[in-house]
Amino acid sequence: MKTVEAAKGQWAMIFEHYGLPPITGKHHFRGKCPLCDSIGKFRIDDRDGAGTWICTCGSGDGIKLVTQTQGKPFNEVCREIDELIGNTFRRESIPKNSNAGSLRKRVLSKFAKLAPLRGSSGADYLNARGIYQLPQEAIRFNEKERYGGRVFQSLYSLATDDKGELCYLHRTLLDGNRKAQLKDSVGAKRQKSLQEESYLDHARSVAIRMFPVASTLGIAEGIETALSCKQLYKINTWATMTSGFMKKFRVPAGVKNFIIFADRDINSATGLAAAMECAHANLMAKNDLEKVSIYWPDNGDFNDMLMNGDQVREMVFYKKQQVAA
DSSP, rough: OOOHHHHOOOOOHHHHHHTTTOOOTSSOOSSTTTTTTBBBBEOOOOGSSSSSSTTEEEEEEEEHHHHHHTOOHHHHHHHHHHHHHHHHGOOOOOOOSSSSHHHHHHHHHHHHEEEEEEHHHHHHHHHHHHHHHSSSSSSSEEEEETTTTTTHHHHHHHEEEHHHHEEEEEEEEHHHHEOOOOSSSSSEEEEEEEHHHHHHHHOOOBBBBOOOSEEEEEEESHHHHHHHHHHHHOOOOESSSHHHHHHOOOTTOOOEEEEEOOOOOTTOOOHHHHHHHHHHHHHHSSSSSSSOOOESSSOOOOHHHHOOOOOEEEEEEEEEOOOOO
């Protein structure tokens, strides 16, 4: 993504990094203009999230202001801003003839041949966890999953990023209608990389997109948690698989109401910390959001809440709307 596009909505942080005045909207900055030293003539209105500014000495966007005040070439400023906002992924290309590329082809070919989830022992497993509203295509059932010298069954699902690129294969190993009991520390849930690490390090909004995007969209960490939220709140909910991916998730265009369903994680606060970081980043980013909510149960996750009942807490934030000049 071009630096100018990637930086939209992030100029407050960028200006602070370079020691420049803050965004003031329609009001003039009380100090000196960083270009001409005039007092009370300079303001940054940040129109359309582009870091726009105006003074008696001129006007422009955020890139122009940083370039002129730092005395650095345009390309160097872009590189610095890219590193600051994490836009380095734009220089990574997806290897076409790599091992990861051939693995993606095999996974997609196998996924297309797998049985639907409905009517399988995989559906029985989810039903036993109180989940009856199942996705049509996003999760499929593998009748024979070989692992550790044994044959299990598994739930197959694919995680993609905001570009639609396939990033991970997620499998939940089953023994009949129960989660497989394995001796290793990883457990029954398996996650296989389907891209080179250089790509995955910078992939954004990685999630198992189990339902269509909608103006109200939810995310949760686990598949079972996300399906529980869909059933409880009638909201299309995607699974980010981990708290790390939750932090990096950004809503797609058209989403106005974003709900983050957090795990309680009573001994680490990992789930709530990830939810707060995700909420903050989306509120600051350039998007169509109007409202961000964080829901969490007093104990466990939302599948625990679905099965056992619990009190749910809520924190609501509202996107600051741009005021027309």
